[in-house]
Amino acid sequence: MNYETQLSGEAVAVISEDESRRSRKRLLIGGVVAIVLVTAAVAISMRGGDSANTAAPTAQVPVVTVISPGQSTVSRTVSATGSLAARVDMPVGVVGEGGMVTRVLVQPGDWVRAGQVLATVERSVQTEQVRSLAAQVEVQRANAKLAQAQLDRAKALVGRGFISAADIDQRTATRDQAEAQMRVAQAQLAEQQARTGRLDIRAPASGLVLTRTVEPGQIVQAGGGVLFRMAKDGEMEMQAQVAEGDLTTLRAGNSATVTPIGGRQGFAGRVWQVSPVVDPQTRQGIARIAIPYNSAIRPGGFASAMITSGSGSAPLLPESAVQNDAKGSYVYIVNAKGQVERRDVTVGQVSDNGVAVTGGIAGTEQIVTSAGAFLTPGQKVKPERYKAG
Structure with a gap:
C-alpha cells in the first residue's frame, strides 16, 4: 500500500x-x-x-488667383425703374354738340393721320339745317344780282335826265344791302357746316391709337369724357424714377437703354427732360427717356433703365470676382497676412470688358477672381497672379 x-x-x-x-x-x-x-x-x-x-497644410492653404485691376476709364451709369407712357398722350373727345354715334372707324393699334375721322355722330337735323341755309344764300344772291342790275340801268338813264342823283344813291344803297344780306347768309351757312363737321370725331395729329371707349349707338356729348387716346407720332417714353443724388448727374441728351419688365430686349433711348423738382416724400425725381415705337413698348407697363451719365475712372473686374448675397455685392481680397477678407462694393456698369466697381475698393488690392463661393473670411490662402487669357 x-x-x-x-x-x-x-x-x-x-x-x-x-x-x-x-x-x-x-x-x-x-x-x-x-x-x-x-x-x-x-x-x-x-x-x-x-x-x-503633410496633408493638413495643403488643405488649409489653397492656391487662389488674384488680380489688382487698378483704375480704368469706364462709363458712369445710373440705374432706374419707372413706367412706360406715350411721349405726348392725346385724349380725343367730342368737340361739337354730340349725339348718337353711328360709326367707329378705328381700333386700338391703328395708325392714323392728322384730321382722319375716328368716329361719326348722327346728323340728320344738322344736314337739313345746312340745306335751308344754302337756299337762303341763293335767295340773297338773287336779290343782290337784281339790285345790281337796277343800279346799272339807272346809271344809264341819269345822263339823259330821267333819273336823279338821289335815285342813284338809293339804288346803290339797295344793292349794297342785298350784297350784305347775301354775305350774312353765307356766313350762317358756313357756321352750320362747321357745326355739322364737328360731329365727326377726328384725330388731332398723326399717331397711334392707344385706347377706344366708344361704340356705335352710344350717346356722347361735349365734356362727356375721353373716347380715344393717341400717342402723337407713335413716340414713347419711360418716366424713370431717379434718386435725388443721381438726378444731379443727368442731362438732356444722355443715352440710355430701356428694358421692359418680362422682356430681354433693350431699346436705345435718350433723356429728353430731367425733372426740375424732387418729390419731398420719396426724394426722387423723374428723367423722361424718349424711345422709338416698338410693339414691345406698351404704355402703362413697367421697365428698367440704364442711363449713361458720363465717364470716369473705376476698377474693372471679371464678373466671376463679384459675389452677391442678401447684403449686396462684395469681393474677397487677400490681405498682407495671406488671409481672405470680405469687402462690400458698389457695382456700376456691366459690359463685355467686365464689371465696373464704383465704390468699396481702390483697385490696388489683391482681389480673388474666382472660387469666392468656396472661401470664408479669415481663411489662409496662397495668392497667385491672374494671367489674362
Missing part, C-alpha cells in the same frame, strides 16, 4: 510540473504577441500622423 501511494504522489508531481511549464510558455507567447501589436500600432500611428501633418 505504501509503495502504491508513493508512485501516485510522484505521478501527480510530474503532471503538475508539465502544466506549469505549459502555462509559462503560453504567457511568454502572449507577451510577445502583445509587444508586436503595440509596436505595430505605434508605427501606424506615427505614419498616419506624418500623413496628416
Whole structure:
C-alpha cells in the first residue's frame, strides 16, 4: 500500500510540473504577441500622423488667383425703374354738340393721320339745317344780282335826265344791302357746316391709337369724357424714377437703354427732360427717356433703365470676382497676412470688358477672381497672379 501511494504522489508531481511549464510558455507567447501589436500600432500611428501633418497644410492653404485691376476709364451709369407712357398722350373727345354715334372707324393699334375721322355722330337735323341755309344764300344772291342790275340801268338813264342823283344813291344803297344780306347768309351757312363737321370725331395729329371707349349707338356729348387716346407720332417714353443724388448727374441728351419688365430686349433711348423738382416724400425725381415705337413698348407697363451719365475712372473686374448675397455685392481680397477678407462694393456698369466697381475698393488690392463661393473670411490662402487669357 505504501509503495502504491508513493508512485501516485510522484505521478501527480510530474503532471503538475508539465502544466506549469505549459502555462509559462503560453504567457511568454502572449507577451510577445502583445509587444508586436503595440509596436505595430505605434508605427501606424506615427505614419498616419506624418500623413496628416503633410496633408493638413495643403488643405488649409489653397492656391487662389488674384488680380489688382487698378483704375480704368469706364462709363458712369445710373440705374432706374419707372413706367412706360406715350411721349405726348392725346385724349380725343367730342368737340361739337354730340349725339348718337353711328360709326367707329378705328381700333386700338391703328395708325392714323392728322384730321382722319375716328368716329361719326348722327346728323340728320344738322344736314337739313345746312340745306335751308344754302337756299337762303341763293335767295340773297338773287336779290343782290337784281339790285345790281337796277343800279346799272339807272346809271344809264341819269345822263339823259330821267333819273336823279338821289335815285342813284338809293339804288346803290339797295344793292349794297342785298350784297350784305347775301354775305350774312353765307356766313350762317358756313357756321352750320362747321357745326355739322364737328360731329365727326377726328384725330388731332398723326399717331397711334392707344385706347377706344366708344361704340356705335352710344350717346356722347361735349365734356362727356375721353373716347380715344393717341400717342402723337407713335413716340414713347419711360418716366424713370431717379434718386435725388443721381438726378444731379443727368442731362438732356444722355443715352440710355430701356428694358421692359418680362422682356430681354433693350431699346436705345435718350433723356429728353430731367425733372426740375424732387418729390419731398420719396426724394426722387423723374428723367423722361424718349424711345422709338416698338410693339414691345406698351404704355402703362413697367421697365428698367440704364442711363449713361458720363465717364470716369473705376476698377474693372471679371464678373466671376463679384459675389452677391442678401447684403449686396462684395469681393474677397487677400490681405498682407495671406488671409481672405470680405469687402462690400458698389457695382456700376456691366459690359463685355467686365464689371465696373464704383465704390468699396481702390483697385490696388489683391482681389480673388474666382472660387469666392468656396472661401470664408479669415481663411489662409496662397495668392497667385491672374494671367489674362
